[in-house]
Amino acid sequence: MYRITLILILTLLLPDLYxxxxxxxxxxxxxxxxxxxxxxxxxxVLLYLYFIYFxxxxxxxxxxxxxxxxxxxxxxxAVPKIIFMCxxxxxxxxxxxGRCLSAVVxxxxxxxxxxxxxxxxxxxxxLGLLLGVISFVNVIYGATAGITRFDVKEVTYESDRLPExxxxxxxxxxxxxxxxxxxxxxxxxxxxxxxxxxxxxDLIVFTGDLVNQQSHELDAFxxxxxxxxxxxxxYSVLGNHDxxxxxxxxxxxxxxxxxxxxxxxxxxxGWNLLDNSHVILHHHGDSIALIGVENDGEPPFSQHADLTxxxxxxxxxxxxxxxxxxxxxxxxxxxxxxxxxxxxxxTHAMQMTLFGRSLSSLKYPEWSGMYxxxxxxxxxxxxxxxxxxxxxxxxxPEITVFTLKRKNK
Numbered sequence: 001m002y003r004i005t006l007i008l009i010l011t012l013l014l015p016d017l018y019x020x021x022x023x024x025x026x027x028x029x030x031x032x033x034x035x036x037x038x039x040x041x042x043x044x045v046l047l048y049l050y051f052i053y054f055x056x057x058x059x060x061x062x063x064x065x066x067x068x069x070x071x072x073x074x075x076x077x078a079v080p081k082i083i084f085m086c087x088x089x090x091x092x093x094x095x096x097x098g099r100c101l102s103a104v105v106x107x108x109x110x111x112x113x114x115x116x117x118x119x120x121x122x123x124x125x126x127l128g129l130l131l132g133v134i135s136f137v138n139v140i141y142g143a144t145a146g147i148t149r150f151d152v153k154e155v156t157y158e159s160d161r162l163p164e165x166x167x168x169x170x171x172x173x174x175x176x177x178x179x180x181x182x183x184x185x186x187x188x189x190x191x192x193x194x195x196x197x198x199x200x201x202d203l204i205v206f207t208g209d210l211v212n213q214q215s216h217e218l219d220a221f222x223x224x225x226x227x228x229x230x231x232x233x234x235y236s237v238l239g240n241h242d243x244x245x246x247x248x249x250x251x252x253x254x255x256x257x258x259x260x261x262x263x264x265x266x267x268x269x270g271w272n273l274l275d276n277s278h279v280i281l282h283h284h285g286d287s288i289a290l291i292g293v294e295n296d297g298e299p300p301f302s303q304h305a306d307l308t309x310x311x312x313x314x315x316x317x318x319x320x321x322x323x324x325x326x327x328x329x330x331x332x333x334x335x336x337x338x339x340x341x342x343x344x345x346x347t348h349a350m351q352m353t354l355f356g357r358s359l360s361s362l363k364y365p366e367w368s369g370m371y372x373x374x375x376x377x378x379x380x381x382x383x384x385x386x387x388x389x390x391x392x393x394x395x396x397p398e399i400t401v402f403t404l405k406r407k408n409k
Contacts, residue, residue: 008048012041012074015081022088044074057248060388061213064180068390072143075391079139080132087131091124142352142393147386148188150195151396155370157377158407159340161318165286167406171320172201172230174399175345176239176383179221180212181390189224192384192399196228199401202283203232206271207345208239208295208324212387213247215262226269232281234271237292238262239324239346240301241387274322276306278314289314290322291339296332297325297346307332311339326366329378341377349382353394368395 016038024037047070051059060067174196182189196204211217218225228234242262249255266273274292281288291314296305305328311319319339323329326344333339347367350360360367364380371378384397 005048005052008074009045011078011082012045015078015085016041018085018088019081040077044070044077048074058213061180061247064183064212064388067388068181068386071389072139072391075389076136076139076143080136083135084128084132087124087128088121091121091128094124095121138393139391142391146392146396147390148191149392149396150192150384150399152195152199152399152401154401154403155379156403156405157341157370157379158405159318159375160407161340161375162404162406163286163288163318164406165284166288166318166404169203169283169404170199170201171203171205171402171404172196172199172399173205173207173343173379173381173402174384175207175324175381176209176348176385177206178209178212178241178383178385178387180214180217181385181387183217183220186220186224189221192397193224193227196399199399201230201401203281203290204228204230204234205290205322205343206234206236207322207343207381208237209241209345209383209385210236210239210266211262212241213244215242215244215258215265218262218265222265222269225271228269228271232283234269235279235290235292235322236266236271236273237322237324238273238275238294238304240295240297243295243302243304245302274310276304276310278310278319280314280317287317289317289319291319292322293328295324296328298327298331301325305332307337311337326364326378326380329366329371334373334376339376341379343379343381345381345383347380347382348386349395351382351386351389351392351395358395 020034020037024034028034051063051067051070055063174192177189177192179189242259244255244258247255247258249258263273263275272279274290276293278289278291281290289311291310293307293310294304295301296303296307305323319341321333321337321339321342323333323342323344325346329342329344333342347360347364349358349368352358353368358367366378366380368380368382371380379400379402381400382395382398384399386392
């Protein structure tokens with residue numbers, strides 16, 4: 001937490017300090033105006049310190065909306081200033097480089113009578129202002145319209161191992177709802193359920209992180225989520241947030257009860273939770289295996305999966321695995337099983353993509369969309385919800401519709 005606090009303060013104050021010294025000091029000598037410039041950032045820092053350090057443990061669980069709005073305010077203020085600072089610095093560096101080149105030319109005995117290199121800072125300042133305004137608009141859009149801009153993605157998965165009876169079989173995947181972040185916004189989850197059911201899928205699967213920290217976050221939404229329907233049912237697995245490990249519990253008993261409450265709640269909603277287990281699906285006289293494991297993430301994320309137990313009895317069947325963390329695919333699924341298709345979530349694509357790229361690719365080799373290793377596939381859904389930062393841009397909340405196709409050998 002101290003590291004996050006330091007990063008936040010530096011993110012806010014470094015560009016402020018640069019802009020203050022390079023622009024504000026030179027353009028006004030009025031002490032009141034100079035102080036006023038610092039007030040927005042100072043207020044955000046104080047609010048952050050108040051929520052994180054003076055409202056007791058579990059601030060994010062107890063004040064999710066307030067902290068979310070604070071995070072957006074920080075982002076809306078800091079990102080444009082950082083972009084402007086970078087453009088301005090480039091202008092200063094280019095101007096300095098131009099002066100150096102000019103000095104070299106002017107002091108060279110064989111110089112030509114051409115004009116020395118002159119670089120003006122103004123175009124860089126204007127560019128910084130323009131990009132800053134664009135980034136501000138993007139942040140506001142992502143925090144308002146972006147978080148509920150549900151994106152229905154159609155994906156086809158072909159395999160020569162798929163039984164004929166499942167040719168054309170449709171599966172909807174949802175992931176990372178993080179229901180605690182939707183408190184007070186039931187209409188968004190109602191829209192999600194309506195859009196999902198509208199796909200007329202044969203099966204609905206959910207790949208983890210139903211809640212943020214506490215299972216009781218689900219209480220106000222259980223009726224709505226219970227309306228998710230498909231002929232072959234709704235199946236789910238647990239994600240790292242579902243275990244409640246990010247909440248400061250009084251004792252281990254409370255933590256265990258929290259997890260059991262979530263399991264019971266899903267069962268009462270009509271969802272079938274696959275805890276290191278599988279089910280055999282039957283369609284038009286053929287069968288495939290749907291396998292689900294508990295969360296298995298790279299450290300420090302929890303590792304509870306038992307793939308051996310989950311797959312026992314599925315030998316020889318075309319199989320689909322639900323596993324929350326996509327890193328599980330290369331760590332265990334590919335080398336230790338013959339699973340055909342794995343469905344995952346977890347990455348959120350860091351809730352932002354630009355030009356088809358995301359910073360999440362620096363951490364996750366497979367972070368969004370379909371990946372193949374030979375004939376075997378992994379699909380990473382970028383999720384529905386968010387934790388802490390109510391923002392999505394580019395990585396819109398995703399409803400994935402898979403159509404299974406039998407590929408002739």
